[in-house]
Amino acid sequence: MAQAMRPQMMGARVSRVEDPRLLAGQARYLDDIQVPGMLEMAFVRSPHAAAKIRRINVERARQHPGVHAVLTVQDCPVLLWERDTYKVGQPVLADGEVMYVGQPIVAVVADNRYVAEDAAELVEVEYQPIEPVLDMRQAIDEKPRRVHPDAENVFFHNEYSTPGFEEAFEKAPRHLKATFRTNRQTAVSIEPRGTAAMVDAASGRVTVYASTQSPHRMREDISNLLEIPEHQVRVIVPEVGGGFGMKANCYPEDIVVTAAAMKLRKPVKWVSDRLESLESDVHARDDIHDVEVAFDDQGKIIAIRDHLMADGGAYPAYPFSGAVGETSLASRVLTGPYDIPHLATTIDCTYSNKTPLGAYRGVWGPIASFIQEGVVERVARALNLDPAEVRRRNMIRREQFPYRNAARMIYDAGSYLESMEKALDLIGYEDFRERQAKARAQGKHLGIGISVFVEPTAMASSEAGSVGYESCTIKMEPSGKVTAALGLGPSGQGHETTMAQILADQLGVPLEDVVILHGDTDSAPYGGGTGGSRSGPIGGGAALVAGRQMRERLVKYAAALLEAGEEDIELGDGKAWVAGVPDRAISIRTIAETAYTNVRKIPEGLPIGLELTARYLPKRPVTFSNGTHIAEVEVDVATGIVKVTRYAVVNDCGRLINPTIVEGQIHGGVAQGIGAAVLEALRYNEDGQLVTTSLLDYLLPESTDVPRIAVEHLETPSDGEGGIKGMGEGSLIAAPAAVANAISDALAPFGSFVDTLPVTPKDIRVMTQQK
Ligand code: MCN
Ligand code: SMO
Structure with a gap:
């Protein structure tokens, strides 16, 4: 069959079809959902890090005018608990005790949010505070106490070592030690979380509007937890204003809102405010790593040992703890793009009286990169070598692919060294040392930091916590116009554009003839949703497979109707024609009309209509993207303020669907990476506030x-x-390490290294006054 595809949309810099509505304020987010008679919910949340609840009195709140219901755990006794994996789960409303500040205790449903909040203030809760568990290292030693009396504080422990590790480590001529700390951060989506639920009086079906990345999983969770048959639940995801991993979970509020709507038989909505977001959205990256490295005099790294610790918060987020995700996957990519033969890792994830830990863009990646790139920087300085040269000496080379790393992950082909050389050119690495020396002579501290990264994408194994495959249903209407539905849950990544690009090529129709649908479990085929940088490679793969199957059908029609061989048919510009004879053509519209309305003419063996669903499960459990970020910074040692002055990225995510979208993803990730490096931290005081x-x-x-x-x-x-690899997280995986290394480079005259993220002005003043 001829493969002409004109115009070629895959790889083209198409403007995002989502943008006009987003930029003009026309998009409908969760809080825009308005239904007559809709009530709103507000929560009473814990003001204590840890306390027994002696008594709850909701009577005054119940009496308050405009209040429809006040719910406690008795009204909604649901536990968010992955029983096979964890020893404890979180009651959606606190049950006799509170475990972190911000934990939901009571839900008030009222005419509107104002009334609900006023009434929530009338709820009386008597607490008996207990000593909070706040320090990760102490918690591992069960100090000052157990968070959950029936479960050890360490809820996940794992040890791994390459054979012969100890001997290789001991024999190495040089060693160094460092402790790396990443502080708690969170996604801070512009649009906060929210849920709205309503019951159809006639059918009894429950419709849940949810701001989630995973429509089908949300339906499953609601169905399982509230014991509603799955076909009686419909999840609709309106526009999502940022998810970044944080909207991958099912939260207590999702369940309480749905339960309230079922109980009251009225529509109920809750939308988080910023305070609620910061205390109740999953947190991320609360990790400590005690690292030891063995290397030789040439800068070849031989072995890395890491004790990975993560503070998972009070409960495992549902259905999966981010602490386990961060550490277990960090431990498997800790050697990054380098050929380091030996690795030994010990993991301890612990409970504390803090908000549960979940995912935030890159999950394990930013931490692994910070460590691996920090190690390279330290080796270079110890040997007085150029950090780029140390990277060259350790880098996995093209001829080593497929490469099995020390943690037994298989890296498919990539451009590790090429990406670094290209990025060095792009930033002008050659001249930098001269510029740096001149600036230093004037008392200015410039620094440059390299970060070469690997990004595991498109996880298709059960370990990824997702179904692995994606589905695409194509419907070509009698007019030849196309809708295609996927199980994805985009929150700004531009899937309506990229998936349409793929299908326009396959079906030979203009881009504007393809509309992408997602986020309604009644119409979208079952799928894993968006996360783990899977939508481009796996969703796009499903679109490719479905598109190809539909294309084959269109070609059969054209061949029959034009009385030509299938192998001679070409598709494009909304028509099909016989190769070399452009006049022997038939429009896609005529084919589609035939398929639906002139059905006696349908070629033998083809079904009526033009509708099909295809699924795609990648053969590889994971495909690795890669790239290099280089940051230049200026550090004001008097104030401790860091300014990132120049930035270069070379990115390799396989075949590009849309370079403009990919660049937008990179820009956003670098911005978040700068935040991660020098600004963003969730801080608790000694009382756990x-x-x-x-x-x-x-x-x-x-x-x-x-x-x-x-x-x-x-x-x-x-x-x-x-040939598509994912890329949605790589920029935030690489950027914090690039900025951290640039700061370390700027502060080299003080003998300092960045070992904590974010590194604050105060930290920098300490680092520069040490000597
Ligand atoms: N793409 C492409 N060519 C490729 C690879 C990807 O054109 N070779 C396009 C894709 O078609 C998609 C975008 O780039 O439009 C990102 O693709 P992919 O890497 O597959 O990531 P996902 O679409 O699955 O998005 C998830 C990823 C993750 S895991 C987080 S977290 C994150 C991120 O995307 N959250 C985001 N970027 C985000 N961007 C926005 N605006 N909002 C979020 O919440
Ligand atoms: S943290 Mo992204 O949703 O995998």
């Missing part, structure tokens, strides 16, 4: 904190459908 409860305390990067970012692409295709 969250003290960063507004965006005045939790500092986000602003446009003035982000320099122009130069981006170039390399394309090492995967061996999966379309």
Whole structure:
């Protein structure tokens, strides 16, 4: 069959079809959902890190005018608990005790949010505070106490070592030690979380509007937890204004809102405010790593030992703890793009009286990169070698692919060294040392930091916590216009554009003839949703497979109707024609009309209509993207303020569907990476109070904190459908390490290294006054 595909949309810089509505304020988010008679919910949340609840009195709240219901755990006795994996679960409303500040205790449903909040203030809760568990290292030693009396504080422990590790480590001529600390951060989506639920009086079906990345999993969770048959639940995901991993969970509020709507038989909505977000959205990256490295005089790294610790918070987030995700996957990519033969890891994830830990863009990646790139930087300085040269000496080379790393992960082909060399050119690494020396002579501290990264994408194994495959249902209407539904849950990644690009090529129709649907479990085929940088490679793969099957059907029609051989048919520009004879053509519209309305003419063996569903499960359990980020910074040693002045990225995510979208993803990730490196931290005081409860305390990067970012692409295709690899997390995986290394480089005259993220002005003043 001829493969002409004109115009070629895959790889084209198509403007996002989502943007007009998003930029003009026309998009409908969860809080825009309005239904007559809709009630709103507010929560009474714990003001204590740890306390017994002696008594709850909701009578005054119940009496308050405009209040429809006040719910406690007795009204909604549901436990968010993955029983096969964890010893404890979280009651959706506190049951006799509170375990973290912000934990929901009572839900008030009222005419509107104002009334609900006023009534919530009338709820009386008598607490008996207990000593909170706040320090990760102490918690591992069961000090000052157990968080949950029936479960050890360490809820996940794992040990791994390559054979012969100890001997190789001991024999190495040189060693260094470092402790790396990443502080708690969270996604801070512009649109906060929210849920709205309603019951159809006639059918009894429950419709839940949810701001989630995973429509089908949300339906499953609601169905299982509230014991509603799955076909009686419909989840609809409106526009999602950012998820970043944080909207991958099912939260207590999702269940309580749905339970209230079922109980009251009225629509109920809850939307988080910023304070609630900061204390009740999953947190991430609360990790400590005690690292030891063995290397030789040439800078070849021989072995890394890491004790990985993560503070998982009071309960495992549902259905999966981010602490386990962060550590177990970090431990498997800790050697990054380097050929390091020996690795020994010990993992301890512990409970504390803090908000549960979940996912935030990159999950394990930013931590693994911070460590692996920090190690390279330290080896270089110990040997007085150029950090780029140490990377060259350790880098996995093209001829080693497929490469099995020390943790037995298989890396498919990538452009590790090429990406670094190209990025060094892009930033002008050659001249930097001269510029740095001149600046130093004037008392200015410039630094440059390299971060070469690997990004595991498109996880298709059961370990990824997702179904692995994705589905695509194509419907070509009698007019030849196309809708295609996927199980994805985009929150700004531009899937309506990229999936349409793939299908337009396959079906030979203009891009505007393809509309992508998602986020309604009644119409979208079952799928894993969006996360783990899977939608491009796996969702796009499903679109490719479905598109190809539909294309084959269209070709059969054209061949029959044009009385030509299938192998001679070409598709494009909304028509099919016989190769070399452009006049012997038939429009896609005529084919589609035939398929639905002139059905006696349907070629033998083809079904009526043009509708099909295809699924795609990649053969590889994971495909690795890669790239290099280089940051230049200026550190003001008097104030401790860091300015990122220049930035270059070379990214390789296999075949590009849309370079503009990929670059947008990179820009956003670099901005978040700068936040992760120098600004963002959730801080608790010694009583376990969250003290960063507004965006005045939790500092986000602003446009003035982000320099122009130069981006170039390399394309090492995967061996999966379309050669597409994922990329949605790579920029936040690489950026914090690049900025941290740049700061370390700037502060080299003080003998300092960044070992904590974020590194604050105060930290920098300490680092520069040590000597
Ligand atoms: N793409 C492409 N060519 C490729 C690979 C990807 O054109 N070779 C396109 C894809 O079609 C998609 C985008 O780039 O439009 C990102 O693709 P992918 O890497 O597959 O990631 P996902 O679409 O699955 O998005 C998830 C990823 C994750 S895991 C987080 S967390 C994150 C991120 O995306 N959350 C985001 N980027 C985000 N961007 C926005 N605006 N909002 C979020 O919540
Ligand atoms: S943290 Mo992204 O949703 O895998």
